[in-house]
Amino acid sequence: MHVLNDKKTKELKWHRDQYFHGKVFVGPKFKLYKLAIYLQDTNKNNGVTGFIPKFISPRFRNRYLDTIFAYLSSFLSIHPRLSIGEAVIFSGKVMHHRPRQKNNKFREAIIFSCTNSPNNLPNLKDDENEFLNVFLKSKIELSIK
Ligand SMILES: [Fe+2]
Numbered sequence: 559m560h561v562l563n564d565k566k567t568k569e570l571k572w573h574r575d576q577y578f579h580g581k582v583f584v585g586p587k588f589k590l591y592k593l594a595i596y597l598q599d600t601n602k603n604n605g606v607t608g609f610i611p612k613f614i615s616p617r618f619r620n621r622y623l624d625t626i627f628a629y630l631s632s633f634l635s636i637h638p639r640l641s642i643g644e645a646v647i648f649s650g651k652v653m654h655h656r657p658r659q660k661n662n663k664f665r666e667a668i669i670f671s672c673t674n675s676p677n678n679l680p681n682l683k684d685d686e687n688e689f690l691n692v693f694l695k696s697k698i699e700l701s702i703k
Pocket of ligand 1: 575635654
């Protein structure tokens with residue numbers, strides 16, 4: 559889990575959290591989802607996460623081509639308008655970014671990295687507190703199916 563605000567973090571370029579560059583897989587090696595909870599009304603003007611839908615975002619196995627294509631197709635991107643407390647969840651494979659803030663409103667979000675893959679739990683010992691799968695671990699320990 560981490561908390562962001564615009565005093566510390568600026569615009570984030572278009573990217574995927576998980577992708578192939580050639581034969582190399584970049585990013586966490588498990589099914590990844592990000593859950594971002596916004597702590598104020600948030601839209602494109604104050605830095606809501608924007609997305610390029612999968613059907614117009616082919617995944618090139620070259621991060622430079624992938625990024626260039628994202629910028630070329632970004633006029634079709636989607637930026638949700640969220641009220642305080644609302645959240646988005648998205649796959650680590652989806653093309654996303656955080657636009658430059660166009661107003662002086664403060665923007666805070668709590669962002670969780672989540673997985674639904676209990677097979678990865680033993681590999682996450684160092685990051686245990688960063689993952690919602692702590693709940694999955696409890697489920698396994700209690701033998702809940
Ligand atoms: Fe990201």
